[in-house]
Amino acid sequence: MSGSLLLEKVISSLVNTAPPGELIGVSKDLSSIVFDQAGSNTVNSSIEDYIKENGAIISSKYIAIKHNKDEQSTKYVDYINKKKFNIDLTANKAIDFEDYESDVQYPTYFDELVGQLESYGADHYPSTYAFTIIPEGNKVHVVIIGQRINQENYYTGQWKSHYVIEDKNISGGVKLDIHYYEDGNVRLNFDENVEGKLDGSGANSIINFINSTENKITIKIVENFNGLNQKSFKNLRRLLPVTRSKINWGSAIGNYKLGSDVVHKK
Amino acid sequence: MSYEDKFDASLSLLRRLHPKQITANLDNICTLIQQNNGEDELVQDLLSSVDTPLKVVKCQDTGKPFLCCDYNRDGDSYRSPCSNKYFPVQADDDELPPFPSNTIRQLEIKANDAFDVYRDLYYEGSGISSVYLWDTEDDETLDGFAGVVLIKKDTEDGSGKWNSIHVFEVIPESASTALYKLTTSVILDLKNNDDSSLSLAGSLTRQLETIQTLEVDGGSNLETSHLINLGTLVEKSEYNIRNLLQEVYFDKLKDIMLKDLRSVGDLGDQKLENLKQSELIKGLQGL
Numbered sequence: 001m002s003g004s005l006l007l008e009k010v011i012s013s014l015v016n017t018a019p020p021g022e023l024i025g026v027s028k029d030l031s032s033i034v035f036d037q038a039g040s041n042t043v044n045s046s047i048e049d050y051i052k053e054n055g056a057i058i059s060s061k062y063i064a065i066k067h068n069k070d071e072q073s074t075k076y077v078d079y080i081n082k083k084k085f086n087i088d089l090t091a092n093k094a095i096d097f098e099d100y101e102s103d104v105q106y107p108t109y110f111d112e113l114v115g116q117l118e119s120y121g122a123d124h125y126p127s128t129y130a131f132t133i134i135p136e137g138n139k140v141h142v143v144i145i146g147q148r149i150n151q152e153n154y155y156t157g158q159w160k161s162h163y164v165i166e167d168k169n170i171s172g173g174v175k176l177d178i179h180y181y182e183d184g185n186v187r188l189n190f191d192e193n194v195e196g197k198l199d200g201s202g203a204n205s206i207i208n209f210i211n212s213t214e215n216k217i218t219i220k221i222v223e224n225f226n227g228l229n230q231k232s233f234k235n236l237r238r239l240l241p242v243t244r245s246k247i248n249w250g251s252a253i254g255n256y257k258l259g260s261d262v263v264h265k266k
Numbered sequence: 267m268s269y270e271d272k273f274d275a276s277l278s279l280l281r282r283l284h285p286k287q288i289t290a291n292l293d294n295i296c297t298l299i300q301q302n303n304g305e306d307e308l309v310q311d312l313l314s315s316v317d318t319p320l321k322v323v324k325c326q327d328t329g330k331p332f333l334c335c336d337y338n339r340d341g342d343s344y345r346s347p348c349s350n351k352y353f354p355v356q357a358d359d360d361e362l363p364p365f366p367s368n369t370i371r372q373l374e375i376k377a378n379d380a381f382d383v384y385r386d387l388y389y390e391g392s393g394i395s396s397v398y399l400w401d402t403e404d405d406e407t408l409d410g411f412a413g414v415v416l417i418k419k420d421t422e423d424g425s426g427k428w429n430s431i432h433v434f435e436v437i438p439e440s441a442s443t444a445l446y447k448l449t450t451s452v453i454l455d456l457k458n459n460d461d462s463s464l465s466l467a468g469s470l471t472r473q474l475e476t477i478q479t480l481e482v483d484g485g486s487n488l489e490t491s492h493l494i495n496l497g498t499l500v501e502k503s504e505y506n507i508r509n510l511l512q513e514v515y516f517d518k519l520k521d522i523m524l525k526d527l528r529s530v531g532d533l534g535d536q537k538l539e540n541l542k543q544s545e546l547i548k549g550l551q552g553l
Contacts, residue, residue, distance in 0.1 A: 007301060010294045017284035017291060026282055032275035033298050035267050123532045126525060148526035155518075159527040178522050180514060184451075185285045186468030188519045218530050221523065222547060224464040228456045229516045232426035236419060236454075237508055241387035249380065249497035251490055256383045 007034075008042050015046040019179035019187070020054065021149045021156035023047055024092055047089055055160060057145050058087055059094040063132040065162075067141050070100075077102065079134055080114055104135045107165075112203035117144070120207055124214070125159075140165045142172075142206070154182035161214065163194075163206075170209055171195040174217050190221055269308060272299065276312055285468035286455065289318045317451045317469060320418045320429045322394060325349050333396040333416040335431065340364065347378045347396045367401050370411055373489050374399040377413070380493050384501065385417055393419030393428075402435065408488055409438050415500055429453040432500050436492065442482050446495060448474045450503040454511055466515045474503045 011030065018026040030043045050056075055065035064076040064087060075084040077100060085094040107113075113133060121129040127148035134141040146159040156179050163172035171194065178188040194213050198205040241247065247256070267275075276295050283291050296309045314336045321334040327349035334344040340363035343352040350371060352363050366374055377397040385395040399413035417430040430452050437445040453469040478495040481487035524530070530546065 003301065010297050014283060014291060014294050017287045019282060022282050026279065029275040029279040032267050032271055033295065035302060124529055126529055126533055127527065146527045148522070155522055157522050157527050176523065178519055180518055181281055183472065184468060184470035185281050186466070186470065186514055187285055189465045191463045214528060215530050218528055219546070220462065221464060222520065224458050224462045225516055225520050228458055228464065228466065232421055232456050235390060236421060236426045236428050238388050238390065239508065247384060247387065247497065247501055249494040253380050253383050256387060
């Protein structure tokens with residue numbers, strides 16, 4: 001493999017494991033290691049690919065993802081405000097706004113759904129919240145991201161849902177990614193696909209489906225936490241030995257061995 | 267960029283990127299460093315300061331499995347604590363690999379036995395433990411030495427993976443006291459295998475220091491003192507970090523999800539919301 005191809009492969013596989021809320025930091029760290037211009041360019045294009053593939057909140061309120069990427073330019077389309085924008089990767093900001101009128105067909109419920117998603121966010125997303133609606137042929141994408149960046153308390157996290165609506169069919173998935181790094185590096189990941197039928201054709205039925213799906217998933221995750229704690233963690237390493245007292249270290253430690261050999265009938 | 271800048275940036279990156287891919291990420295960062303100027307020292311320093319999940323190798327002499335980390339590594343071979351030999355066996359023309367002095371090796375054998383009992387008691391009879399010691403002074407006595415205690419356990423269904431790495435240094439303080447400096451890291455991976463993809467993975471690190479007295483009126487007593495002091499310290503540190511893991515993996519992460527990312531109840535009435543959620547969780551815990 002040639003040097004630059006190897007560099008590209010190595011950098012993109014590093015970037016792909018970045019927490020969604022820490023792209024700026026990851027890009028800075030990587031640039032300190034690669035140092036030359038070609039390396040920095042590769043870091044930037046890997047970050048761009050990451051945003052396109054996974055979606056991201058830009059300027060705390062816009063969403064960029066492959067589905068609203070403008071094919072003719074470097075920009076992303078905001079169908080709600082009818083604008084196009086570029087991303088300044090160093091500051092994670094939307095820049096170079098221009099008006100944009102797409103010839104794609106908007107669904108009739110579009111404006112109503114915008115309003116519903118706004119109040120849905122206010123009700124259920126306590127931190128930074130962004131959503132976008134992307135009409136694409138017969139399909140409509142709804143992308144929702146809730147994000148918290150709390151560097152002072154060493155954590156960042158993102159809840160991302162993506163739904164595709166086609167007539168009365170709705171499918172998609174929810175991804176949760178939390179990073180906690182005080183004196184360590186701990187990561188939570190959860191990923192689940194959903195599929196269902198809408199019980200109507202308007203914005204109401206869409207928001208009801210989203211709300212009840214996301215409530216169910218949140219409760220399921222809480223259950224899974226308890227399951228992992230009880231089933232996998234609790235006896236992985238006991239809190240105390242069966243004797244319920246700490247070990248008597250020293251020359252008599254061999255006695256435990258004798259005791260355990262008797263119990264296990266060795 | 268200076269050596270320090272690159273070293274710090276590499277550690278900062280490894281603290282951000284996914285802990286489950288730590289081995290591959292460390293490897294990739296080393297590749298990046300080697301591509302630009304090939305700073306071998308930086309690569310070696312990174313390999314010795316980043317904890318990765320422990321590998322298991324079989325001791326060809328005794329048939330027993332043992333744990334591997336940078337501290338028992340020489341090239342691609344690892345020293346077995348059972349036989350004091352390197353596996354896979356190295357080519358004859360190689361430079362002689364490092365071995366502990368005879369005094370330290372004797373203590374190492376006893377430490378392996380003692381921590382095997384510890385592993386048996388705390389890890390419910392399963393898992394593997396290995397202890398490696400090395401001299402920090404030239405005089406080959408027990409006046410100053412260092413070591414690492416390793417424990418690895420996977421649950422049978424693969425839903426839980428535990429790796430303990432306790433690195434310590436023993437520094438003589440006076441004729442009858444020594445300072446013990448311990449850094450404990452636990453790499454813990456938990457994954458729901460049944461009906462969900464929930465995965466909690468990563469590592470936490472903590473340090474402990476203590477000054478302890480030593481029995482100095484005879485060689486075997488001194489050995490015993492070190493084993494008692496080290497055993498007690500590792501046991502305490504692992505107890506603390508286990509509680510911390512419980513707190514971070516189960517309370518902290520759950521709180522971040524419910525309070526920072528998506529709440530089940532309506533945020534419009536925060537009080538009602540808090541009440542609902544605590545009831546909900548209580549209800550679920552009662553299941």
